[in-house]
C-alpha cells in the first residue's frame with residue numbers, strides 16, 4: 001500500500017489545473033451525506049492517479065466530516081464496520097489494513113486533502129469502490145471506480 005496526502009486550505013484564487021491532467025479528479029462533499037459524483041473513471045494509461053477531495057460545507061470534521069477511501073467493492077462494508085470504532089484520529093479506518101488501497105484523512109468544512117496511488121494495484125477483473133468511512137455515512141457515500149481504456 002502506498003499513499004500520500006496533503007492538508008491544504010482552500011485556495012480558490014489559484015487557477016484550476018486539474019482539467020489539464022486526466023490522471024487526477026476533483027471530488028467534493030458538503031454538509032450532507034453525498035459526494036458530487038457516483039463514479040470515477042481512471043484512464044488506463046495513467047501510472048498514478050490522484051484524487052483531490054474537498055469538503056465544501058461548513059460543519060466540523062467531528063460533526064460531519066468526510067473522507068475518500070478506495071477499496072475493492074467487496075471489502076467496503078467490512079472496512080466501514082472495522083473502522084467505526086477507530087476514532088477520528090485514525091480516520092475511522094482499521095490501521096495498516098491492506099484492504100485500504102488509498103485514503104484521505106477525515107476533513108471538515110473548508111478543508112481539502114489529496115491521495116495518490118499507483119494504478120498497478122488495481123486488477124482489471126476486480127470491482128472497486130470509493131466511500132466515506134465516517135460512521136453512518138458509508139451506506140449513502142459510495143461510488144464506483146473503474147479503469148477505462
Ligand SMILES: [Cu+2]
Nearest residue numbers: 066132134137
Ligand atoms: Cu462522510
